[in-house]
Amino acid sequence: MKTKIDEVPEAQNPEIHENIKVTEPKEWAAGVTAVWAAFKDVLEEESPARGMKALLHMNQKGGFDCSSCAWPDPDDDRSPIAEYCENGAKALAWEATNKKLTANFFAKHSVYELSQMDDLEMGKKGRLAEPVYLPKGGTHYQPISWDDAFKLIARHLNDLKSPDEAAFYTSGRTSNEASFLYQLFVREYGTNNMPDCSNMCHESTSVGLADAIGIGKGTVTLNDFYDTDVIIIIGQNPGTNHPRMLSALEKAKKNGSKIIAINPLREAGLLAFKNPQTVKGIFGMSTQLADLYLQVRINGDMALLKAMELLLYEAELENPGTVFDHQFIQKKTSGYLDFINSLHHYNAADLAKDAGVALDDVQQAVDMIKHKKRIIICWAMGVTQHVNGVATVKEIVNLTLLKGSIGKPGAGLCPVRGHSNVQGNRTMLIWDKPKPEQLDKLKEVFGFEPPRGKGLDVVESIKAMHEGKLKVFFGMGGNFLSATPDTVYTADALRKLKLSVQVSTKLNRSHLVHGEEALILPTLSRSDKDVSGGMEQIVSCENSMGVLQLSKGVLDPISDNLKSETVIVCELAKATLGSRSVVDWDKYASNYDHVRDAIEKVIPGFKDYNKRIREHGGFYLPNAPREGRFDNKAHHNKAIFTVSPVPSHALADDEYRMTTIRSHDQFNTTIYGNEDRYRGIHNGRRVIFMNPVDIARAGLKDGDEVDLFNYFNGIERVAHMFRIVAYNIPERDTATYYPEANVLIPIDSVAEQSNTPTSKLVVIKIRKHRA
Known part of the structure; x- marks a missing residue:
């Protein structure tokens, strides 16, 4: 098929209506079917032995961290056979394949032809095996050496009128070491334009929690799930998005916990769990999970939470001192009276109606928690990706503060993060809004003046591209085009760039909608051995509960022409900054221990990083609210009750x-x-x-x-x-x-x-x- 230069690659999956078959939804998750599904993708690859070897090391102490979700591994014993879920095994099969894409593949397939494939077909073609370059006006990617690729990027970056004409994106798969060096390079280059995948998922959590409790992270550990009375799950579907969470919920149920599920769809992973690692699960017997399922309308969570708080308040008035934890409220919080006064403007029946839930069901939820303090509240995108996402996160905090359910065993806040190191990226200072004290520390340790102005987040970056204000986009992992909103608008924005660069393991749609020039730089995956400076390196990741642990790949890379993200950053920095840099990039590329030494100097909580990261199971980062403290200086080190309105849900008749x-x-x-x-x-x-x-x-x-x-x-x-x-x-x-x-x-x-x-x-x- 001959390709014309003016044929525009598709920005979306082909609009083909497959021969879809529909069956009855499941009333349970996992089971033996999940085991078969987990192994099937591994067995279908050209080298199943390679995949099976990797599976035995995934999420094991001393092994490598799954590149899928951020659910934590157990602190103590781990299954020696299957410390992973179905989707984790699929992610491994996807990256551990020995099928590879070389320059010959790109010579045979134009960018336009590739765009006619759907995302599934693209991903199954194999691993990217060498750097490739698309020249201005070109129709096919062509081979390029690493040195020439770095020179090309450096030329574009150094020709910009301002460093703020470039943006540097980060996905949640990037290790702590690569993330730290990446932000170090970007800031020495001179910009805070660091959009990242947090901007599209849990940013509302980070903002809401930081305002209310002084830290933008959750406050529980995995062991808290085994010692709690009630778990409330809001806007999260663990059966698909965090399947290993089901084992924790099952254990909680066995220990006497109740579970309240709040979600617009009835999801199998909230109803029941057939644990395939137990005899009971193998024989098809399930554990009921949700004791109460509140099927709210979309974005009905705020109204539901306020209805629960109002009913709890009425119960407290009837029996003072038996429902609210007044000692905790008085000593540890502020804003309580304003919050209580705001509840007087509402009626529980009206709130329940607005939430789309029967008042009797709301009362049942209240009865389950009103005399309990060991309460954990979990949430995900169903809460955060709304206009009022930050306010709803703060309302979750309000409910927790009323009960004093924070800083106690078996109690606290649990935002369940998506990608495996998305929380670690932010800890490593990947952020468009750095704090002055963080920048001061970078200056103290490295000796350059980092930029002080606010950078661009994801949405701001897309708009800046569209307006011609951004000329260069560098993507450290991820699939920016497909992950972002308003696909046609975003595609138009990306096409206005002078240069787009993607660091990737597999082909994706962001490689096909590009700037005037484009580069694809192939990188190692989590399961690959990372040899640099003549020695095998380790990296580290942070999970949803603030645990740092090492990750060490076990597979021989499918190509000698791959580089780790850490080395890519160092070589890019050298090519771009040259003698202007005050950082010894060669030292960091040759031994990642030096990177961790630098992290220890810059970021609090990383004392003895190199020693502790090598301890089995890793270590917990400091978390003041987990210990009953709130480092919230603007509010006298107290947690904050907030007052937020209930959003309107008005629709036209045909909407x-x-x-x-x-x-x-x-x-x-x-x-x-x-x-x-x-x-x-x-x-x-x-x-x-x-x-x-x-x-x-x-x-x-x-x-x-x-x-x-x-x-x-x-x-x-x-x-x-x-x-x-x-x-x-x-x-x-x-x-x-x-x-x-x-x-x-x-x-x-x-x-x-x-x-x-x-x-x-x-x-x-x-x-x-x-x-």
Whole structure:
């Protein structure tokens, strides 16, 4: 197929309606089926022995950290056979393949041809094996040496009028060592333009928790789950997104805990768990998880939380001192009276109605927690990716403070992070809004003056590209185009760049929508051996609960032409900064222990880093609220009660709320297959889940093909060819998979304070598809 220069690569998955099959959703997660699914992808690769070897070392002490979710490993004993979940095994199979893409592959396939593949087909082609370059006006990527690639990037960066004309993105897979050096290079270069994947997921958590309790992280440990009375799970689907969490929930249930699930869709992973590592699970017997399932409407969480707080307050008035922890409130918090006075403006029945939940069910939830203090509240994207995401996080804190359920064993706040080191990136100072004291420390240790102005986050970077203010984009991992909102707008923005660079392990759509010139730099994966300076190196990661542990790959890389992210940063810094740099980049590239020594000097909590990271199981970072302290100087070191309004849910007669979700066969933007067996979707992804009442009211039928429209700020956005699936979801609510529906998420619809795209609530219209 001959390609014309003017053929524009597709920014989205091809709009092909597969032969989708729909079956009844599951009422339980995991089981023996999950074991087979976990091994199937490994066995299908060209070298199953390679994959099996890696599986035995994944998440083991002294092994490598899974590149999938950030759920913590047990502190004590770990399963010697399977300390991973189904999706972790799929992620490993995806990266441990020995299929590889060389320059010959790119010579045969133009960028336009590659864009006609769907994301699944692209990912299955193999690992990127050598650097490739797309010249201005070119149609095919072509080979380039590492030295020439770094010279090209350096030339573009040094020709900019200002360092602020470049942006440096980071994905959650990047190790602590690479992340620290990356921000060090970017700041010595002269900018704080460091958008990262946190901006699109838990940024609302980081902002909300930092304001309320003085730290932007959760306060619990994994062991707290085994010693708690009630676990509340809000806007999170552990069965698909954090499957190893199910084992912790099962253990909590065995120890007497109750679980309250709050989610618009009924999810198998919140209902029951068949543990495939137990005899009971092998024989198909399950553990019930949710004792109460509150099926709120999309973004009904704030109204629900306020209804619970109001009912708790009424119970406290009836029996003073038996519901609220007044000693904790008086000694450890401020703003209590203002918060209580704000509740007087509400009626519990009205709040329950606004949440879409029966008042009796809200009362049942209140009865489960009103005499308990050992309460853990977990949440994820279903809370954070809303206009009021930060406010809802703070409302979760309010509920916790009323009960004194923080700083105690078996109690606290548990934001469940997505990517495996996304929390570590921020700890390593990957941030567009660095604190003055952090920059002061960099200056003290390294001797250069870091930039002091605020940088650009993800949404701001996309807009700056679109306006021509950004000329160079450097992506350290991830799939920026597919992860971000408003796909067509973002693609247009990326095409306006002078140079786009992607550091990647596999081919993805961000390589195909690019600047005038483009580079793909292939890097090692977590499971690969990292040999630098003549010795095998280790790296480290931070999980959702603030545990630092080492990661050491075990597989021989599929190509001698791969570099680690750490070495890529060092060589890029040398090429760009040259004699201007005051940093010894060669020292850091040759031995990562030197990187950790530098981290220890700059970032609090890393004393004896090199020693402690080599201890089995790693170590916990300091966490004041976990110890009952609140380093919140602006509020006299107290946790803060906040007052926030309940958002409006008004819709026109032909409008619906849409939330974007993952299928069970994907992790973030990586598609492993076209099966979402828990929801009963097979052989496809272009579906929209709708309430049967809404389907009938709109004159549609289950199985109809429809187009989806968003008109935010008067701009029409369209996602074509979705099949309607009747589903157990509240009326006027719908759900679709991302990235297919990201085209509908407006670039200007963001969370207040955090600027996170509102991927969990998009107002749409639905019309029959016309061929």
